[in-house]
Amino acid sequence: MAIVLGPNQYGKAEVRLVTVSRSGPVHHVKDLTVSTSLRGSLESTHLTGDNADVVATDTQKNTVYAFAKESPVGEIEDFALRLGRHFVDSFGHISGARILIDEHGWDRIAVDGKPHDHSFSKAGNEKRTTAVTVDGDRAWVVSGLDDLVLLKSTGSEFHGFPRDKYTTLAETSDRILATAVTARWRYQGSDGNWDIDWPKSHHEVRRIMLETFATKHSLSLQQTLYAMGEAVLEARSEVAEVRLSLPNKHHFLVDLKPFGLSNDNEVFYAADRPYGLIEGTILRDDAEDPGLAWHTLPTF
Numbered sequence: 001m002a003i004v005l006g007p008n009q010y011g012k013a014e015v016r017l018v019t020v021s022r023s024g025p026v027h028h029v030k031d032l033t034v035s036t037s038l039r040g041s042l043e044s045t046h047l048t049g050d051n052a053d054v055v056a057t058d059t060q061k062n063t064v065y066a067f068a069k070e071s072p073v074g075e076i077e078d079f080a081l082r083l084g085r086h087f088v089d090s091f092g093h094i095s096g097a098r099i100l101i102d103e104h105g106w107d108r109i110a111v112d113g114k115p116h117d118h119s120f121s122k123a124g125n126e127k128r129t130t131a132v133t134v135d136g137d138r139a140w141v142v143s144g145l146d147d148l149v150l151l152k153s154t155g156s157e158f159h160g161f162p163r164d165k166y167t168t169l170a171e172t173s174d175r176i177l178a179t180a181v182t183a184r185w186r187y188q189g190s191d192g193n194w195d196i197d198w199p200k201s202h203h204e205v206r207r208i209m210l211e212t213f214a215t216k217h218s219l220s221l222q223q224t225l226y227a228m229g230e231a232v233l234e235a236r237s238e239v240a241e242v243r244l245s246l247p248n249k250h251h252f253l254v255d256l257k258p259f260g261l262s263n264d265n266e267v268f269y270a271a272d273r274p275y276g277l278i279e280g281t282i283l284r285d286d287a288e289d290p291g292l293a294w295h296t297l298p299t300f
Contacts, residue, residue, distance in 0.1 A: 005046050009098070012057040019073055019214035027118040030073050031104040034080075036060040038087055053093040060087070075198040076101040076130045077141055084134035085144035095226065096135040096292070100145050102146070104126040112156040125149075128202060129184070133292045141194065143202060144184035151178040151249075154265075156218040174265055177218055178249035183209065186241040186293050196238050205239065208232050219276045221248050229282030241283035241290065248276035283299070 007026045013035045021028040021252045032108030038060070064083065087097040108115035127145040148237035159171035185205060187196060195242040212231045218224045229242035292295040 005043055007039075008042060008046065009037045009039045009043070009096075010054075010057065011035065011098075012060040012064075015061050017064060017068055017073075019068050021072065025117050029106050029120060030059070031158050032073070032076065032079075033102040034064050034083075035100040035103070036064070036083065037098040037100075038086070039098075039297045040091075040094040040096050042093075053091075055087065055091055055094060063087075069284075075133065076128065077143060077194070077196075077198045080130050080132035081139060082115045082143070084132050084139065088136070096133070098239070098295075099130075099132045101130050101132075112292060131184075135292050138291065139194075140186045140291055141185050142293050143187065143198070143216060144182070145202075145206060146182050148181040148183070148206070148209075149178075149249075150181060150213050151176065152214060152218075155216075158220060165254050176251035176268060177221065177224070177263075177274060178270075179246040180249065181209065182245040185239045186287075186290060188238055188288060193289060201236065201238060205232050207238060208235055221246055221276070222280065225278055225280050226256065229280070233282060233284060240287040241281065243281045244279065246278045248278060250275055 012107075015034040015036070017030075017032045017034055021030075021031045036057075038055060044052065045054050062087065067073075067079070067083060069087070071082075075141055080101050084097040084099045087094055104127055106120040107123045109119040109121050110116070111119075127146045128143075129146060130141065130143045132142075138195055153176055154174055156175050156177035157173045158175060159173065161167075161169075161171075166201050183205075187194070187201075208231050209228045210229045213224060216224055216227045225244050232239055232242050250271045252271060253263055253265065254267045254269050256263045256267065
């Protein structure tokens, strides 16, 4: 029996980066969490402890900060592509890089009805994300969002499911449907010639998912998930594949009969756990091979 080294990578996780653009009286803030991972000829450090081919994780961290100073961060997809290409092109023994970026939003504080030039409030928990993989001359971009919390107070049903001796859930033709969307979408193309308006694409994908959630009469959260992904692919030709993870944030009708009160879908108990978790992938049947786009990424 032989023991061999399998796939491996290493890097610097969750580098916190905040930049302030001071080119005029109106300042612009970028708040990012950046993680880097490198792959390549790294057998020696694992098998013998020889670190001659190891680009220190501290170096990777410093590179993130230096790149943020040397040129504007810009869109997170472009920043991740620049970082990934740098590591692969600068070190002959590094063949691949994975750059993950979360962007945390800030809103301008309104003063006398006008946005303040340099004061901000946290936008909430929702994050814009990207995952860029560089492998040799090729690159893949998977962007997305986390923690987009949605709720509709009607327009959702759930019935017709199997029943056995363990089933207690009542069927309903009118329920609250709530979720916190985790979405990832893979962009077409891997040759590195990206001609995509990243912020516009993100805005439109997000808008389409929101509008579909709101307007689709739902017989199941699975049906809603598919409709959201389908709508994105129908409208955005630059997107090859959408992956969605939708926890079902249950709202249970409170029994008010002991108090002599009726409850016509007005008073609910919002449970945080356990919860249903609905996940799925929607893709074009002629989409190009994803290559390494999802490699080392969680499915969602």
